[in-house]
Amino acid sequence: MAAGQQWVLVEMVQAFYEAPAYHLILEGILILWIVRLLFFSKTYKPHETYKLTEKEKEDLIEEWQPEPLVPPVSKDHPSLNYDVVTGPPSHKIIINGKECTNFASFNFLGLLDSDRVKDKALASLKKYGVGTCGPRGFYGTFDVHLELESRLAKFMRTEEAIIYSYGFATIASAIPAYSKRGDIIFVDEAACFSIQKGLQASRSFIKYFKHNDMEDLERLLKEQELEDQKNPRKARVTRKFIVVEGLYINTADVCPLPELVRLKYKYKVRIFLEESMSFGVLGEHGKGVTEHFGVNIDDIDLISANMENAVASIGGFCCGRSFVIDHQRLSGQGYCFSASLPPMLAAAAIEALSIMEEDPEIFSVLKRRCSQVHQALQGIPGLKLVGVPFSPALHLQLERSSGCRSSDLQLLRSIVDHCLDRHVALTVARYLEKEERFMPPPSIRVVVTVEQTDEDIQKAVSCIREAASIFLR
Amino acid sequence: MTESSGSKLLNGEACQRTLRGKNAGKNGFVKNHCVFEHPRKYRRPTERSQNAAPNSSLYKKPFSESFEETPLLVAVLTYMGYGILTIFGYFRDFLRHWNIEKCHIAHEREQQKDFVPLYQDFENFYTRNLYMRIRDNWNRPICSVPGAKVDLVERVTHNYNWTFEHTGKVVKDVINMGSYNYLGFAENTGACASAAIETTHAYGVGVASTRCEIGNLDIHEELEQLVARFLGVESSMAFGMGFATNSMNIPPLTGKGCLILSDELNHASLVLGARLSGSTIRVFKHNNMQSLEKLLRDAIAHGQPRTHRPWKKILIVVEGIYSMEGSIVRLPEVIALKKRYKAYLYLDEAHSIGALGPNGRGVVDYFGLDPKDVDIMMGTFTKSFGAAGGYIGGRKELIDYLRCHSHSALYATSMSPPVAQQIISSMKIIMGEDGSTLGKDRLRQLSENTTYFRRKLREMGFIIYGNDDSPVVPLMLYMPAKIGAFGREMLKRNIGTVVVGFPATPIIESRARFCVSAAHTREMLDTALRAISEVGDLLQLKYSRRERPLSTPGWTYEESLLQD
Numbered sequence A: 001m002a003a004g005q006q007w008v009l010v011e012m013v014q015a016f017y018e019a020p021a022y023h024l025i026l027e028g029i030l031i032l033w034i035v036r037l038l039f040f041s042k043t044y045k046p047h048e049t050y051k052l053t054e055k056e057k058e059d060l061i062e063e064w065q066p067e068p069l070v071p072p073v074s075k076d077h078p079s080l081n082y083d084v085v086t087g088p089p090s091h092k093i094i095i096n097g098k099e100c101t102n103f104a105s106f107n108f109l110g111l112l113d114s115d116r117v118k119d120k121a122l123a124s125l126k127k128y129g130v131g132t133c134g135p136r137g138f139y140g141t142f143d144v145h146l147e148l149e150s151r152l153a154k155f156m157r158t159e160e161a162i163i164y165s166y167g168f169a170t171i172a173s174a175i176p177a178y179s180k181r182g183d184i185i186f187v188d189e190a191a192c193f194s195i196q197k198g199l200q201a202s203r204s205f206i207k208y209f210k211h212n213d214m215e216d217l218e219r220l221l222k223e224q225e226l227e228d229q230k231n232p233r234k235a236r237v238t239r240k241f242i243v244v245e246g247l248y249i250n251t252a253d254v255c256p257l258p259e260l261v262r263l264k265y266k267y268k269v270r271i272f273l274e275e276s277m278s279f280g281v282l283g284e285h286g287k288g289v290t291e292h293f294g295v296n297i298d299d300i301d302l303i304s305a306n307m308e309n310a311v312a313s314i315g316g317f318c319c320g321r322s323f324v325i326d327h328q329r330l331s332g333q334g335y336c337f338s339a340s341l342p343p344m345l346a347a348a349a350i351e352a353l354s355i356m357e358e359d360p361e362i363f364s365v366l367k368r369r370c371s372q373v374h375q376a377l378q379g380i381p382g383l384k385l386v387g388v389p390f391s392p393a394l395h396l397q398l399e400r401s402s403g404c405r406s407s408d409l410q411l412l413r414s415i416v417d418h419c420l421d422r423h424v425a426l427t428v429a430r431y432l433e434k435e436e437r438f439m440p441p442p443s444i445r446v447v448v449t450v451e452q453t454d455e456d457i458q459k460a461v462s463c464i465r466e467a468a469s470i471f472l473r
Numbered sequence B: 001m002t003e004s005s006g007s008k009l010l011n012g013e014a015c016q017r018t019l020r021g022k023n024a025g026k027n028g029f030v031k032n033h034c035v036f037e038h039p040r041k042y043r044r045p046t047e048r049s050q051n052a053a054p055n056s057s058l059y060k061k062p063f064s065e066s067f068e069e070t071p072l073l074v075a076v077l078t079y080m081g082y083g084i085l086t087i088f089g090y091f092r093d094f095l096r097h098w099n100i101e102k103c104h105i106a107h108e109r110e111q112q113k114d115f116v117p118l119y120q121d122f123e124n125f126y127t128r129n130l131y132m133r134i135r136d137n138w139n140r141p142i143c144s145v146p147g148a149k150v151d152l153v154e155r156v157t158h159n160y161n162w163t164f165e166h167t168g169k170v171v172k173d174v175i176n177m178g179s180y181n182y183l184g185f186a187e188n189t190g191a192c193a194s195a196a197i198e199t200t201h202a203y204g205v206g207v208a209s210t211r212c213e214i215g216n217l218d219i220h221e222e223l224e225q226l227v228a229r230f231l232g233v234e235s236s237m238a239f240g241m242g243f244a245t246n247s248m249n250i251p252p253l254t255g256k257g258c259l260i261l262s263d264e265l266n267h268a269s270l271v272l273g274a275r276l277s278g279s280t281i282r283v284f285k286h287n288n289m290q291s292l293e294k295l296l297r298d299a300i301a302h303g304q305p306r307t308h309r310p311w312k313k314i315l316i317v318v319e320g321i322y323s324m325e326g327s328i329v330r331l332p333e334v335i336a337l338k339k340r341y342k343a344y345l346y347l348d349e350a351h352s353i354g355a356l357g358p359n360g361r362g363v364v365d366y367f368g369l370d371p372k373d374v375d376i377m378m379g380t381f382t383k384s385f386g387a388a389g390g391y392i393g394g395r396k397e398l399i400d401y402l403r404c405h406s407h408s409a410l411y412a413t414s415m416s417p418p419v420a421q422q423i424i425s426s427m428k429i430i431m432g433e434d435g436s437t438l439g440k441d442r443l444r445q446l447s448e449n450t451t452y453f454r455r456k457l458r459e460m461g462f463i464i465y466g467n468d469d470s471p472v473v474p475l476m477l478y479m480p481a482k483i484g485a486f487g488r489e490m491l492k493r494n495i496g497t498v499v500v501g502f503p504a505t506p507i508i509e510s511r512a513r514f515c516v517s518a519a520h521t522r523e524m525l526d527t528a529l530r531a532i533s534e535v536g537d538l539l540q541l542k543y544s545r546r547e548r549p550l551s552t553p554g555w556t557y558e559e560s561l562l563q564d
């Protein structure tokens, strides 16, 4: 509430700064004129003739019929009936009563049922209880949170890190903390939903470039540069950002980071990098896409990731230089106005980081598994594998779409069900069809984890092949 | 901003409920069309006190809420205080600019000095020159359960709050008046903790998928059935974060061509959700039913701006207890209005669920209303349940729709199993399903503590905002200098309190906020009250000009007053 109003105020002042002098003088005259009209003119009576009588109003109120609160949902809506998982969603997972090998949860490093992680979480639970009963500002900062933040900063070799209690809220809060009305954000078309919500909340100008197409991005940046030369006064206060993902969740592609950094310095645009899929996955030590490409992490203005995939806890974090990150402690909405992360989940994340630090071998194991699965899933008739060989979350799309999204989904769902019956857990990637800016094509998600054995992979692949040969002809 | 909040409680004016029944509109000529008559003239009453008088027929018990007006002198001095701070701020910025005063603020990288500045200078002026002076009152790290007493990590600063160092010592047993631990379920022992331990053993802490894909655990389903039963609604859905419950579930419910009527003091998450939905948003004065009714009537009569098409739907968004004001929503009147004007009602019970009502079921229970009259019952598990997350309850069609369209269900990782278990255990205790009276006892204790604490503060002569039954107790400080002083003096006396100023409150209405808990014993409350009174005298905070209820000698005498 109040904070929202504050920003309106800030934006007003900002607009004031940006405006040229003649504009201000004109506006001043205009205001004086309005004041004169309102208070010193006897003839000014707005819309007297249009005014409704009470009786007319009453009739309108009687007549008005609102739409129902929600439209009815058809009984066979694909997302209505969730599959029920009994017990932990770990490597062996019981779905709808059937034990399966998990190829669907983002538990890349298999830390979800690690005893070490559980022990640390339990120790924390016995010390702090479950909830924090307050936002960070009001006695919701636990020593565990501070430890996790400094451990994350150390792990990523950045100055500072900040944690959020919900993965989705992390980038969605971080973007609007910096980018305001009037600023410009260049963003990849394949950006995930939480980025899209962050963009929307920022109310900035959004310019989409084609997925991973640096020429398209450079074209937009050039256009903007010309625009800036025309209006240098405005350009001096218009912040510009590029928002990309490390590994795209929607396409399983990696972003061309070195090229992005080159463009950053050439056009003086800041880079925000969302690494939920690549943190704890890419690079020799799991530091993500910066390590993968050998890019200096200080060249990236802000990195955000969630701790719900590789780290197998809950929450998210942003890291970077203190100059950038500290700002969120007063301006990150999901940080300021929400209860902090339960300490046991923070403790679990700390232990996961320790495991990752102690045994970087785990990342090369994951990488091997990824390329193994990538290799094995090639050339399934009717299905097309999407993604880079080192991505742990791949997509299987239909080679030939029927042209109708729901029947495509139906087909894919039958393949998933066929595999479920044979104890292989897969899932169809779910999207909100009306909400996505650029709808990814329907696909089956295949998630690789370090716990999958050669036999698991063989079995899963042969199930998928079999199902494809049955359903896709 | 100050203007709007200064006049936010204008409906102190008595206005009588009109005698017409619900069907009066059809009786042809009707003299008065409003459910709640507008006061003839908006006049600023000296005592902004809301009693049940206006529409008392809707209330089953007295509704007593007061917001004593800021004394004029105090207001003037407060503005002067900000004036002086601002002048000093400019002066010190000047000194910093010429490197006469050392500046600790983090700097942009050398390589990026020629980028457009990431922050406008005035954005940080407030932080640098006002907030930084009293920053030690926030984010105080704790190292124990956030229960009735809490251990703080001692920290010191050698550069006027720019950085803190931990001394390695612990400030033990600080009485915690800050955490939202209304029913005292922030515990590391007992039934809830044991159950959460079991669940951690069985499930681990993460889920690593969304509800819709493969993260729908049996424990989530169990939780949702329990929540629905607790609320008395057909169905419910739980989410991993209270903030996101609002910001990710309002957008699927309303959109272009819909109107959201939002209380001016609604929480940031509700505001964000409303914005993301793309609906038109109009704001009514805090808890002011005349203002709400006027907006409703005008909206329906005039339709959408410019096109004048009728609105698709109208959603009223209110909270149960307002966390900064301590006020309780006038729910009976809101429901009367929503029925009369066919609007839908979204009720955020973040602070009221568990904390209000004879059965702890929130404002609906408090007023003895039917939960079916509220279309969307939202709340969080962060407060009374000592867990994390949020829920939405309502009719089955609503929840079915959300299961397919909620942003949270499709894109966000589901709730951690031990957290879900904590909610299940604590909710069962509140409902008495654990076979004990623990829940009932806590509810009674909370309500007694609230009444006692509020009454004592009033008697001492502080200006206390809010409803007599609200466990959120704001104590007005007004002046910026007193924010820091109050927080520090209280900590010296081993009491942890929350102090808030702009931007969380209007600029002149800085305040301290206490959250009463069922875990507080009478001794703790008395210790706290004694300290508050002492600090109140020291800082001259006893602003109230109301005649006080006869003050009683000593502390021992009153102990018995509320015991039953």
Ligand SMILES: Cc1ncc(COP(=O)(O)O)c(C=O)c1O
Pocket: A135, A136, A137, A138, A336, A337, A338, B267, B323, B324, B500, B503, B504
């Ligand atoms: C400085 C400040 N003001 C206001 C708030 C809002 O408090 P609440 O979420 O209880 O309304 C917070 C944090 O949550 C805060 O840190």
Ligand SMILES: Cc1ncc(COP(=O)(O)O)c(C=O)c1O
Pocket: A337, A338, A339, A340, B241, B242, B243, B244, B246, B267, B269, B319, B323, B348, B350, B351, B380, B381, B382, B388, B389, B390
């Ligand atoms: C009214 C209201 N709604 C939602 C929230 C957010 O809840 P959570 O802390 O669980 O994110 C708060 C928290 O302060 C609140 O006061």
